[in-house]
Amino acid sequence: MTHRPAETDDAPDSEAPDSAAIGEDGYTDRTRWQAFAVAVAVASLTILDLSKVNVGIPAIELAFGAGPTEIQLIVAGYVLAFGIVLVPAGRLGDLSSRRRLFLIGLVVFLLASLFCAIAPTVELLAASRILQGVSAGLLMPQVLGLIQQLFTGAARGRAFGVFGAVIGLATAFGPTLGGLLIGVGGPEDGLRLIFWMNVPLVLLLFPFAYKLLPRTQPTTGAAKDLDLIGTALLGGTVLSLMLPFVLTTGAPSDDPARWWWLAVFAGLATVFVLWERRYTAGGRTAIVDFALFRIGGYRNGILISTFYFAAMPATFLTLSLFLQFGLGLEPVYAGMVTIPFALASAVTSWYSGKVVTTYGRSIVVLGLFGVVIGFGGVLASAFLLPAAVSPWVIAAFMTIAGAGGGAVIAPNQTLTLADVPVTSGGVAGSIGQVGQRVGTAVGIAAATAAFYVTIYAEEGSVGELMLYQDAFRNAALVILTFVGLALLLALVDLRGRKAGTLENTPSATEGLPQD
Numbered sequence: 001m002t003h004r005p006a007e008t009d010d011a012p013d014s015e016a017p018d019s020a021a022i023g024e025d026g027y028t029d030r031t032r033w034q035a036f037a038v039a040v041a042v043a044s045l046t047i048l049d050l051s052k053v054n055v056g057i058p059a060i061e062l063a064f065g066a067g068p069t070e071i072q073l074i075v076a077g078y079v080l081a082f083g084i085v086l087v088p089a090g091r092l093g094d095l096s097s098r099r100r101l102f103l104i105g106l107v108v109f110l111l112a113s114l115f116c117a118i119a120p121t122v123e124l125l126a127a128s129r130i131l132q133g134v135s136a137g138l139l140m141p142q143v144l145g146l147i148q149q150l151f152t153g154a155a156r157g158r159a160f161g162v163f164g165a166v167i168g169l170a171t172a173f174g175p176t177l178g179g180l181l182i183g184v185g186g187p188e189d190g191l192r193l194i195f196w197m198n199v200p201l202v203l204l205l206f207p208f209a210y211k212l213l214p215r216t217q218p219t220t221g222a223a224k225d226l227d228l229i230g231t232a233l234l235g236g237t238v239l240s241l242m243l244p245f246v247l248t249t250g251a252p253s254d255d256p257a258r259w260w261w262l263a264v265f266a267g268l269a270t271v272f273v274l275w276e277r278r279y280t281a282g283g284r285t286a287i288v289d290f291a292l293f294r295i296g297g298y299r300n301g302i303l304i305s306t307f308y309f310a311a312m313p314a315t316f317l318t319l320s321l322f323l324q325f326g327l328g329l330e331p332v333y334a335g336m337v338t339i340p341f342a343l344a345s346a347v348t349s350w351y352s353g354k355v356v357t358t359y360g361r362s363i364v365v366l367g368l369f370g371v372v373i374g375f376g377g378v379l380a381s382a383f384l385l386p387a388a389v390s391p392w393v394i395a396a397f398m399t400i401a402g403a404g405g406g407a408v409i410a411p412n413q414t415l416t417l418a419d420v421p422v423t424s425g426g427v428a429g430s431i432g433q434v435g436q437r438v439g440t441a442v443g444i445a446a447a448t449a450a451f452y453v454t455i456y457a458e459e460g461s462v463g464e465l466m467l468y469q470d471a472f473r474n475a476a477l478v479i480l481t482f483v484g485l486a487l488l489l490a491l492v493d494l495r496g497r498k499a500g501t502l503e504n505t506p507s508a509t510e511g512l513p514q515d
Helices: 029-051 054-064 068-095 098-118 122-150 153-196 198-212 228-246 256-281 290-294 296-326 331-336 339-359 361-384 390-417 422-458 464-499
Strands: none
Touching (some): 029 098, 029 122, 029 153, 029 296, 054 122, 054 153, 054 296, 054 331, 068 122, 068 228, 098 198, 122 153, 153 198, 153 390, 228 256, 228 422, 290 296, 296 331, 296 390, 339 361, 361 464, 390 422, 422 464
């Protein structure tokens, strides 16, 4: 079907996704949701590659003889590159063409997956994973910007609800899928299958993306300049913040000097802010619009998601290690323990996306309470129950955590971007994604360090099961701390909205009702 490309975000919302009415942007509701489906399918691939590799860590150690540093680079190097590229890619997409950046990112993701699949050494595998992270950083801000562009009002809430459900499923099913592929192919071939599976999927999605994604988009009329110096400073700032955490493995060989990177981060962040202010004062468009942070819902939403994503990937990683090393489960069965989380998360994410305009931040608060209860139950089950029973009860508590998690991601995403202008949708979404990736890097580093520090400290002095129970307990306490901080911020945000003290800046978009 041929349609006129999108030029505005003012198309009327419709309750019927299959309506044939053509909006002002030239899209029917059907083609709008088709374009959305392609974008979200690609986003799910990037998240799958964040989670499905976790269950393959023992296979990587066996196949390549990888040590803690190499493992951390393979797992967290992806996140590092993802985080560095996000904001520049979002800015480029807002200024030029989200569709073009999306297609470029898709090609890079295809090539990186191919390189991972055929990597002969662990060093080349780590380098290819970093390239994969770059491609994910190119893709994700375009997805968020496209959702902002294609939908308004209640339809946007529904779209983010579906987006959250799909991302939740990808995050939670990743370990199951990775374990299944390793079970089919064995440690080395199965590990390569994890990356080979991306190749036909990208080849299938590319022509649909080429045909369906909007060829034009709304602009502010501002000069389409890219702040190259600001881009470099921002990249250095994000790199210096994330790098010491990426290099943290919990092994005694960790170099304490890595923490000096945080001093570099403080210096670069200061220079970046000063440069951006000067750049803006000259009448040009900075890579980061600091006015966005005056929007209370946007600012709070980013902080909530940062702490939440510090907890979530770290949970799947350390739980997978405990189930395989501590309880002796095969990778496929270790992955299956997270299936209830995925299913429950998908249901509540879809539903919460429909009602977020009515209940607002209250849904996020309720969801975070569910996550705390679920993860607390997982910890208690792992530590107190016999090994034969523990996985089943853990799966039950993961259902509770998943039900809560589904009510966090999608509503928080909707509320975070509700008052952001469509013309800034890509970069605003990118900043939020940077927060998530920084949170992921910090969370994985903190939780895995707590896990392995315990292993190194207690190895040989206690039984193997108790050794891994203690390690998982310490990692889980770190994770629960992050969830608790997210809950505290959500409660502060909710109280501010009810008291009418939350500062918001009006936007050019159709916003959501406040709590």
